[in-house]
Amino acid sequence: SGSGLPLMVQRTLAKQVTLMDCVGKGRYGEVWRGSWYADSVAVKIFFSRDEASWRRETEIYSTVLLRHENILAYVGSDCTSRGSCTQLWLITHFHPLGSLYEHLNRSTLTRHQMMALCLSAANGLLHLHTEIHGTQGKPGIAHRDIKTKNILVKVNGECCIADLGLAVTRAHLLQAPVDPRQGTKRYMSPEALDQSMNAACFETFLRCDIYAFALVLWEVCRRVRPAREYRVPYYELAPADPSFDDMRKIVCVDAARPALTNDTQPTMAGMENLMRECWHQNSSVRLPALRIKKTLLKIAANDNS
Numbered sequence: 606s607g608s609g610l611p612l613m614v615q616r617t618l619a620k621q622v623t624l625m626d627c628v629g630k631g632r633y634g635e636v637w638r639g640s641w642y643a644d645s646v647a648v649k650i651f652f653s654r655d656e657a658s659w660r661r662e663t664e665i666y667s668t669v670l671l672r673h674e675n676i677l678a679y680v681g682s683d684c685t686s687r688g689s690c691t692q693l694w695l696i697t698h699f700h701p702l703g704s705l706y707e708h709l710n711r712s713t714l715t716r717h718q719m720m721a722l723c724l725s726a727a728n729g730l731l732h733l734h735t736e737i738h739g740t741q742g743k744p745g746i747a748h749r750d751i752k753t754k755n756i757l758v759k760v761n762g763e764c765c766i767a768d769l770g771l772a773v774t775r776a777h778l779l780q781a782p783v784d785p786r787q788g789t790k791r792y793m794s795p796e797a798l799d800q801s802m803n804a805a806c807f808e809t810f811l812r813c814d815i816y817a818f819a820l821v822l823w824e825v826c827r828r829v830r831p832a833r834e835y836r837v838p839y840y841e842l843a844p845a846d847p848s849f850d851d852m853r854k855i856v857c858v859d860a861a862r863p864a865l866t867n868d869t870q871p872t873m874a875g876m877e878n879l880m881r882e883c884w885h886q887n888s889s890v891r892l893p894a895l896r897i898k899k900t901l902l903k904i905a906a907n908d909n910s
């Protein structure tokens with residue numbers, strides 16, 4: 606491989622993992638629960654046509670020390686041949702509650718549980734976005750596919766951010782142009798949909814993550830008791846599997862956003878103000894991740910429940 610990945614040392618990993626049951630299937634491939642010695646692990650098996658995502662995710666995890674309680678912990682990658690077929694595996698910690706999307710479909714939340722989910726997810730996003738200098742440093746990373754299906758729920762009630770298959774650093778943008786219209790269309794920012802964004806500028810991609818994160822906040826807040834039924838963002842405006850043009854009409858032309866309740870309860874009112882600031886049409890006034898975290902901490906500190 607030309608990417609310098611330490612594949613040689615990883616060849617044995619797949620042999621040590623026993624696949625137990627399939628916990629997810631999608632356009633990307635499959636996720637299995639596996640066992641690795643005494644540990645449960647998650648094994649994401651990529652379709653070989655999606656080798657680029659496996660390579661990028663492996664590269665991001667292994668070139669950067671991405672150890673953070675709110676980012677899915679990496680165990681290793683493996684590339685094995687089964688007969689004529691190449692299998693691409695990404696092995697991470699396993700979280701039995703599954704994705705935030707599944708969790709919200711299953712459960713309603715107290716305000717306290719909502720705050721723990723939102724704060725921890727914001728903390729994970731902040732760590733990704735932040736460039737850290739020094740020997741234990743990391744570049745800033747834009748995720749580019751933030752959505753409730755790509756965030757996992759840990760048994761302690763906190764989230765961790767997963768799926769780095771589209772993630773980019775400033776260095777990636779210098780190496781080759783990056784197509785801004787890649788992630789999930791439903792979560793795509795107005796500037797990505799109308800192709801008005803400067804795709805050579807790294808900060809532009811961070812702002813797209815913030816827009817998508819605001820939609821995640823909206824999905825979580827709907828499930829606070831007295832909860833409404835789980836809905837995807839733009840459920841009342843966009844069809845299932847919307848096209849670029851469907852989403853461009855809704856998000857750019859009509860400038861629609863998910864409906865807010867104008868709740869007078871201070872915590873929920875604070876959350877709705879935060880969503881407005883983060884899904885703003887003008888990307889340059891959206892809050893950076895650090896400001897989101899500080900705002901959430903302030904909202905949580907004032908909650909009397």
Ligand code: ADE
Binds near residue numbers: 698
């Ligand atoms: N679904 C996708 N990734 C997962 C993981 N790491 N643990 C549990 N469920 C998952």
